[in-house]
Amino acid sequence: MSPLTGLKITVGAHVYKHYVPNGTFQTASKEFLAMRTGIGYDVHRLAAGRDLILGGVKISHTKGLLGHSDADCLTHAICDALLGSLGAGDIGQHFPDNDGRFKDISSLKLLETVVKMVEAKGYQINNIDATIVAESPKLAPYIFQMRETVAPILKISLDQINIKATTTEGLGFIGHAEGIAAYAVASIVRKEEREGKIREVKK
DSSP: OOTTTTOEEEETTEEEEEEETTTEEEEOSGGGGSEEEEEEEEEEEEEETOOEEETTEEEOOSEEEOSSSOOOHHHHHHHHHHHHHHTOOOHHHHSOTTOGGGTTOOHHHHHHHHHHHHHHTTEEEEEEEEEEEOSSSOOGGGHHHHHHHHHHHHTOOGGGEEEEEEOOTTOHHHHTTSEEEEEEEEEEEEHHHHHHHHHHHHO
16 A cells, blocks of 8 residues: 555645555545636737727727637636636636637627626636736726726626736737737636535624
């Protein structure tokens, strides 16, 4: 028998994996899935004649992002982060850019669908942290409105979604104002796990 047999990996009160004699780690219980995380990234080219939409908010600018949908790269990154947390592929698999149903669609509609997928798996969103990378325009005046727009769709409070904006200091295609990118990290928790914690806090 291996000296590792029965070894448990514990973080806080949660037992995540245990070693079995065939030399692999197996899930010890559903607690392993109590919290999951995912990362998302999206980038689109800037083009004339398009509205610039980020986080569902129309930004005043001379160009907009080019794409099959409204090309809202922030919302796309959040979608991808949530899909990643579920182990459910990416936005391109679920909303392909050769499907006419998604032509010029608001990306907030896509996010609504992804949130339903999260809920169907027995999870709810814990928090989102996102960063937009753009040389111009300045996005600081729009950040709070983006949070106010996206939070209700995610069914979370404002303090559960953080959105930041930065530049590349003139470097690369973003620095040359050829495109805008966004990164997002999402964490989701099992509904019963979160509800239990809320009950504990209220006691």
